[in-house]
Amino acid sequence: MSSLDVERIRGDFPALQRVVNGRPVVFLDSAASAQKPESVLRAMDDIYRGSYANVHRGVYQMAEEATAAFENGRAKVASFIGAPSRDELIFVRNATEAINLVAYSWGRANLRAGDVVVVSHMEHHANVVPWQMLAAERGIELRWLPVTDDFRLDLTNLEATLDGARLLAITAMSNVLGTINDIRPLADAAHAHDALVLVDACQYVPHLRTDVAAWDADFVAFSAHKMLGPSGIGALWARRELLEAMPPFLGGGEMIRDVRLDGFTTNDLPWKFEAGTPAIVEAVGWGAAIDYLEALGMDAVRDHEERLTRYALDALTDRFPQINIYGPQDVSVRGGAISFLFDDIHAHDISQVLDQHAVCVRAGHHCAKPLMRQLGVPATSRASFYIYNTEAEVDALVVALAEAETFFKV
Amino acid sequence: MSSLDVERIRGDFPALQRVVNGRPVVFLDSAASAQKPESVLRAMDDIYRGSYANVHRGVYQMAEEATAAFENGRAKVASFIGAPSRDELIFVRNATEAINLVAYSWGRANLRAGDVVVVSHMEHHANVVPWQMLAAERGIELRWLPVTDDFRLDLTNLEATLDGARLLAITAMSNVLGTINDIRPLADAAHAHDALVLVDACQYVPHLRTDVAAWDADFVAFSAHKMLGPSGIGALWARRELLEAMPPFLGGGEMIRDVRLDGFTTNDLPWKFEAGTPAIVEAVGWGAAIDYLEALGMDAVRDHEERLTRYALDALTDRFPQINIYGPQDVSVRGGAISFLFDDIHAHDISQVLDQHAVCVRAGHHCAKPLMRQLGVPATSRASFYIYNTEAEVDALVVALAEAETFFKV
């Protein structure tokens, strides 16, 4: 018994009615990007059909409506993650840009050669490459927290690793392993070393109740498209004092207070970091996605995913002795992304056979090549779950995998 | 007689059916952001309703469809501006980000203290502030091309201004004055001084047939939302050799070829400059906007706007001796953005009265404060036209202005 009325929920998602290769689609790739409910599509369409205009500068009703809807989206996103103020919520394109914003603005203003940034082996490229760019440009040192044999963060040397660190940049949930990292104690440890804490919450915010204040985080990055919202928008939340002290990142309209020939002054938060026309309608869609999730309740969302993940882990390991799952078995410390290898069959080939069954999973390195190298695999298959997935869909995955097994048997 | 069937066109735009304050909306603010036709809304909705998935990595049909639709959007945008290759077309959030990308990546790799960047007094903040940031950070020198009394670029000292310049960053059409700058001779002059040329084509691409090769430009920036496309997406086009030599800008997924603990290598163009999940559905919507414009024909679009601008300039000056228009009178050298002051009445007050008549115009500094200071005005009203505007709407503007005149008469 799920705590969500999944059949009703499925009815809200037009894309789940899709038929592929003669079969109803089994969408198990929400960790890459989630499908969108009617209410999100309608919210965006409604704006375009009658309340669309550029925001913030128009003294006419449609512009005022668009501005109010856009800023209302911001207020919803801010409140969804427990941000103390919506002024601290900066709209960007995606989580990747959010992290780059921190690296460019805070990083370049604060980090000097030899300064240490700590990341982990389970980071997504979004939380690796910006720091490597800074390492190459500024000579900062990148230190890595390893991953244990049971796919958890290895904290054995945490204190030594944090020694001299200025920033701990860490994921709240691995998109490959599903592992949830307990942020609060990590933040406490980092703060004890005078390091700030950036949380890559891209996989966390969509699935678990998030409270940036309870985390005591300094920067939090996430994207709309993984949480029922549209493509093209994400957010950086950061503490007000940090944002106020940081230099601007992108320059242009909206982020200025005044521009003269010899220089400019910056606007108030959050607009100081939002140059040019923002993703107006996308912010409205994101707000609608949050309304949808809040109506379900994030505790129920989490509960549903924990049950489904348990069911899937059991189903896969019971049926296939040759399956190798890269991630914790304990569902209380993981989300619903299940990465696996199946015999020697390459993830691409698995995925291709699954597609014939309309089962959609991701195959590849999941933008986590450092982790893949630690795991000693070039690619895995990954099935991932969200509010609209069912046990029957897990069963469909098992059936499709059995067929792949037959097809590629040497 | 217009060269466009405007009544049919208007039927394609749901937002134009909107009623405000009891009157049908008269939308004269397309230079800030344009309304969207049904076909654009439908193209985006269709993707979300059945072909949505994250792009580039999925080995299943919906992901392949999403990827093909996204890349197809890129091909359409590239071909619309005459780009030699779609690999040179980088998707960003908006024109502002496009210019910042050049300033951060090309600028920081190539400009040293004392190097000169030339801009003009008629630039939008998007083409001013990124260079001011570089001036503050790197000590580059910013030089300004002035504006003549008849609102054209003042080229008297062009040669001297370009002396020692590394970049000419110039708008193809002013969003305040409407003035069209003749890019090819400017590019030739700049190239003769070994300077590269960046064109802010934000106001040009929506309204006139654009050929980046004929311009002989090096970088071109523009946004979807001003050309019937969605919010949340824009593009940078640049010559392949430049893009290949430039360091990456934002780091993360998609822009890498390989990531190891000690560094990363970059992906092929265009993905090298596209970090993280892109504005997938927005690219599809932009493609549909281009299909719409191409079906009308850009010559017919231009012709319609030239006629309408002529009609408006005449109507305004005939009726109101006290109106002051900031922009050329010759419609062959200007677009359809008409900025004006009306007696001493402030643009905000004008706009407010116009809103009662459902007439939407922009009021303020139009993100061009350096220009406003040159003009000696804090704010203007701006009416701007697009394919769906009519002479009857210009007449409605005149009626509304007459009422503002009465209301604020001292």
Added chain:
Amino acid sequence: MSSNLEDLYREVILDHYRSPRNRGELEVPPATKTDGFNPLCGDEVTVYLQVDPETDTIVDIKIQGQGCSISQASTSMMSAAVKGQSVDEARKLIRAFKALMSIHEHKLEGESDGSDLASDLEGVRLGDLEALQGVVKFPVRIKCATLSWNTLAQGLDERG
């Protein structure tokens, strides 16, 4: 003319717009000078303040800059309201005025029921200033009305 518009442009507002009070400059020092910008529309205002350090009273205030009728009227009314007042009273007035302006703004975005704001309004006599309440129905214009007040607040904060 729609009643809507007359809500915004009350007679007393148009009067202050047409005949602004306290325009001019003061010598700096002894007076202080503070600039304010409205980043949305480009309006600028300069507030000159002369505070008597003995009595902590705003003995003189002068205004420069340009803006729309709402911004001009609000500035003029502000200058008339605080001239001769103690700094404490001026601060109370600023809080009260911003409360008057922002109740609606906050409600719109669903954050506040206005109860904190109500307490800022308690016991403060706004007089003519209440004519500006019509502005809250036009959210973009709120910044026009508050520009000079924010600049005044900044001027008071920056005083030695």
Added chain:
Amino acid sequence: MSSNLEDLYREVILDHYRSPRNRGELEVPPATKTDGFNPLCGDEVTVYLQVDPETDTIVDIKIQGQGCSISQASTSMMSAAVKGQSVDEARKLIRAFKALMSIHEHKLEGESDGSDLASDLEGVRLGDLEALQGVVKFPVRIKCATLSWNTLAQGLDERG
């Protein structure tokens, strides 16, 4: 099993996948070594090439790395096809193979009618390699099939 899937996974492909030819390393130098990456899926391939400078002939080729069946099979078939061929012939084969793969890719995005590509295919005997043509129906997999060919091309270009 759908016929679609059998289009992709032809018997000869599965054979090369299960028994890949020319696996191993060569001593560098005299051989050259070139690495290729598929940024989408993480597959890597290393191509060792021994070219006789006198005759400009690929006298030996060895392959390392891992990948999916398409990538493995394409690599194996590539190694068999170019071993013993002149560098010129190998380049012709590369062009022909990429033409075979990309006709569909380009049509999809409406840029080319494939006529240039057709000329690349003219007069080249692809033999077994034609079995890989099924891949063009699966656009994402084209990069799997072309990885080793691109790496070979790079290896030939980088030779002294």
